[in-house]
Amino acid sequence: MTVQLRQNAETLAKTDAAVVVAQTIKGGIARGTVILTARGEVPVEHLRAGDRVITRERGMSVLKAVTGLTAAACSIRTDSLGLGRPERDTTVACDQHIAVRDWRAEALFDAGAALVPARRLADGKQIAAFGEADFFRLDFGTPLTVYANGLETPVGRTEDGIVDISTAG
Numbered sequence: 001m002t003v004q005l006r007q008n009a010e011t012l013a014k015t016d017a018a019v020v021v022a023q024t025i026k027g028g029i030a031r032g033t034v035i036l037t038a039r040g041e042v043p044v045e046h047l048r049a050g051d052r053v054i055t056r057e058r059g060m061s062v063l064k065a066v067t068g069l070t071a072a073a074c075s076i077r078t079d080s081l082g083l084g085r086p087e088r089d090t091t092v093a094c095d096q097h098i099a100v101r102d103w104r105a106e107a108l109f110d111a112g113a114a115l116v117p118a119r120r121l122a123d124g125k126q127i128a129a130f131g132e133a134d135f136f137r138l139d140f141g142t143p144l145t146v147y148a149n150g151l152e153t154p155v156g157r158t159e160d161g162i163v164d165i166s167t168a169g
Contacts, residue, residue, distance in 0.1 A: 028135025
């Protein structure tokens with residue numbers, strides 16, 4: 001089984017593991033999704049550069065940019081990833097990573113927590129791909145995790161520094 005780690009990539013690279021680099025930022029958050037900010041809950045489409053957004057890693061972080069895109073979409077039904085996760089039906093880009101931190105991470109990935117593209121969690125009922133939609137990407141200048149409809153949603157991920165341990169010799 002291939003194991004990928006994001007943290008300590010530089011240290012692991014010294015063990016001859018291969019570093020996998022992607023060119024583009026992944027994911028997106030749909031119009032109408034509320035993001036926790038210093039002003040309270042704000043729909044993602046109303047966020048602007050300079051807004052202070054609550055992040056898991058740093059508390060308040062200053063948003064550098066918001067960009068729009070159209071991409072394949074996944075809907076995540078209320079409470080499908082745990083009580084209040086998400087707090088209401090939520091749509092994200094299929095390649096948007098979602099933080100899974102409960103028994104699901106253990107059962108699906110044999111880990112206490114995992115970052116998983118929404119598409120990989122799709123079961124056709126609670127989480128389902130359904131075509132394309134318009135999304136917004138939040139840029140803080142570094143990967144961070146925001147709260148989108150109560151769901152831990154990593155933003156700014158480019159996949160730089162992920163190390164594929166299975167190729168280590």
